[in-house]
Amino acid sequence: MSKIDLKTESRRYRERYLEMPTIPLQSGITYGPVRSRRLGWSLGLNISPISYKFCSFNCVYCQYGGTTICTIKTSDWREDFPALDDFEKALESALHKPKDNEIDNITFSGNGEPTLHPQFEELVDIAKKLQRKYFPEAKLGVLSNSSTVAMEKVRRALAKLDFRIMKLDTGGPETFRKINRPCPGVDYEAILNGLKSLENITLQTMFIDGAISNIGEQEVSEWMEKVGEIKPVKAQIYSLHRPTATTSLGEVSAEKLEEIAAQTEEATGVTVEVIVASSPYRRRYNEPYRK
Ligand code: SF4
Numbered sequence: 001m002s003k004i005d006l007k008t009e010s011r012r013y014r015e016r017y018l019e020m021p022t023i024p025l026q027s028g029i030t031y032g033p034v035r036s037r038r039l040g041w042s043l044g045l046n047i048s049p050i051s052y053k054f055c056s057f058n059c060v061y062c063q064y065g066g067t068t069i070c071t072i073k074t075s076d077w078r079e080d081f082p083a084l085d086d087f088e089k090a091l092e093s094a095l096h097k098p099k100d101n102e103i104d105n106i107t108f109s110g111n112g113e114p115t116l117h118p119q120f121e122e123l124v125d126i127a128k129k130l131q132r133k134y135f136p137e138a139k140l141g142v143l144s145n146s147s148t149v150a151m152e153k154v155r156r157a158l159a160k161l162d163f164r165i166m167k168l169d170t171g172g173p174e175t176f177r178k179i180n181r182p183c184p185g186v187d188y189e190a191i192l193n194g195l196k197s198l199e200n201i202t203l204q205t206m207f208i209d210g211a212i213s214n215i216g217e218q219e220v221s222e223w224m225e226k227v228g229e230i231k232p233v234k235a236q237i238y239s240l241h242r243p244t245a246t247t248s249l250g251e252v253s254a255e256k257l258e259e260i261a262a263q264t265e266e267a268t269g270v271t272v273e274v275i276v277a278s279s280p281y282r283r284r285y286n287e288p289y290r291k
Pocket of ligand 1: 056059
């Protein structure tokens with residue numbers, strides 16, 4: 001049983017943050033396989049609560065809308081997260097399908113930040129066991145917002161994965177607060193230090209324009225500096241292509257992303273991949289949203 005009145009909380013967040021429709025939350029533990037811009041055919045693993053959005057960030061661009069419970073401390077909500085045996089059953093059933101199902105990657109992602117699950121490490125162990133049994137050629141990984149990267153248990157779990165795609169949208173704490181709107185207890189410097197000491201990671205960065213932006217000269221230069229310090233295997237940069245939690249945000253053009261990529265590669269030696277996808281949701285800054 002949930003500890004909050006979800007209807008009231010959802011309405012409150014909707015009133016505060018949502019000005020246009022966003023995509024619905026994933027309703028189960030697995031979803032897909034979906035064709036992803038970055039991951040090919042990816043089976044998604046949603047290990048967040050399913051009836052509301054639980055995350056340590058409340059990003060202005062989140063495709064799921066405003067965060068209902070924004071926290072890094074999960075103990076009060078433990079019973080709302082999927083149990084280990086439910087996770088195992090759901091994943092086994094998704095993988096035990098006819099072999100014409102293509103799966104390149106199995107990815108922890110879902111309705112919020114997956115590493116917030118109180119038993120994330122145990123879930124990684126279960127997923128690894130099943131991936132080896134059913135799809136040994138597939139890779140197991142995570143899309144994370146990096147907020148928990150300093151936690152020992154999370155770091156142990158991350159080390160067991162084949163790939164770690166870690167969010168860093170900004171090069172400084174001020175823009176971080178404006179764009180990612182972290183919950184209390186999330187510290188920008190701790191994230192940076194955690195990322196610097198992780199090996200073999202891919203950075204993921206959303207560039208946005210409009211009322212809140214991270215593509216100004218100073219913001220890009222600070223971000224590049226941090227990329228150079230973290231030294232990821234590569235960085236993947238992209239812009240909006242889905243409805244967002246806040247209006248007045250604009251998509252950054254592919255040309256601008258290419259420019260940022262070229263500058264970053266020259267300044268840091270890190271490979272930068274620009275990810276652009278056509279989508280029915282794409283729109284330009286100030287273009288009215290149409291359903
Ligand atoms: S970290 Fe991801 S799930 Fe959480 S608010 Fe940001 S975009 Fe949404």
